[in-house]
Amino acid sequence: MPKDKSATNARIIACMREEFLTHGYDKASLNRISAKVGITTAGLYKHFCGKEDMFGFLVRDALDALESIQSEGTREMTAEDYDPFSDEVSSELIELIYEHFESWKLLVCCANGSKYERFEEELIDSETASNKQYAEILRRAGRSVKPLTEMEWHILSTEYIHLVLEIVRHDMTKEEAYRHMSFVKALLYPGWKEIFGL
Numbered sequence: 180m181p182k183d184k185s186a187t188n189a190r191i192i193a194c195m196r197e198e199f200l201t202h203g204y205d206k207a208s209l210n211r212i213s214a215k216v217g218i219t220t221a222g223l224y225k226h227f228c229g230k231e232d233m234f235g236f237l238v239r240d241a242l243d244a245l246e247s248i249q250s251e252g253t254r255e256m257t258a259e260d261y262d263p264f265s266d267e268v269s270s271e272l273i274e275l276i277y278e279h280f281e282s283w284k285l286l287v288c289c290a291n292g293s294k295y296e297r298f299e300e301e302l303i304d305s306e307t308a309s310n311k312q313y314a315e316i317l318r319r320a321g322r323s324v325k326p327l328t329e330m331e332w333h334i335l336s337t338e339y340i341h342l343v344l345e346i347v348r349h350d351m352t353k354e355e356a357y358r359h360m361s362f363v364k365a366l367l368y369p370g371w372k373e374i375f376g377l
Contacts, residue, residue, distance in 0.1 A: 190216050191226050195233045199285055204234055205292035234285065234293050241282035244275055249305065263313065264368050264377075269360045276346060277353050287347045299344060306336035314375060322376040335374070339367060 194215040198207045207230060213220045227233045248271065262268070276283050286298045311332060318324045327335070342363045346356045 187216065187218065188226055191218075191223065192236075195227075196237055196281060196285075199234060199237065199289050200281065203289040203291055204230065204296075207234075231293060234290070234295070238282045238286050238290075238295060241279035241286060244279060248272075248275055249309075261313070261316075264364070264372065269364060270357075272343065273346070273353065273356050273360060276356070280347070283347045284350075287344050299340060302344075303333070303336045303340045306340055307332050310336060317375055317377075324376045325374045327374065335371070339363070342367075 191212070194212050195207075197215075198212050202208070209220050209223055209230065212233075213223045216223070227236065286295055290296045290298055314324045314327075343360075345351075346359060351359060
């Protein structure tokens with residue numbers, strides 16, 4: 180993270196965010212960023228090491244918040260008290276997205292060519308691991324959890340993550356996002372509950 184808290188640094192951050200959101204990581208230009216800021220490209224390198232460093236700085240807040248909420252969910256996962264289908268869980272996810280919306284936009288729509296280009300696939304992998312962990316907890320508690328193949332677990336997670344990220348891809352307002360998630364829950368949750376024996 181850059182140590183320079185000057186007005187120039189703030190201008191650089193604003194310009195690089197605009198550049199990545201407009202052109203994506205692949206086509207983003209350091210020359211355009213430096214021109215908008217009013218400094219040389221060499222001057223830009225005094226603040227950031229390059230495109231990857233810039234992009235990482237812009238998405239770090241979202242990634243840290245996501246990691247925090249995932250860790251908390253894993254800690255709270257029990258057969259008795261944990262309810263992944265509650266309104267509270269989906270509301271927490273929506274609020275997380277809108278607290279860092281531009282960072283999510285960068286990760287979901289603008290990361291091609293960067294080390295974050297598999298962001299959605301990694302979310303799916305994480306969701307799959309979480310679903311399997313929850314299924315095992317329920318199974319040990321005596322629930323009749325349906326056995327799924329690896330591909331079926333993958334499909335279950337993929338459909339959910341893809342539908343959640345439609346919020347970002349389509350620039351929904353928060354009100355639209357809540358309505359969208361109500362539809363997603365109505366569409367998916369009955370089948371999920373049957374799989375989990377709930």
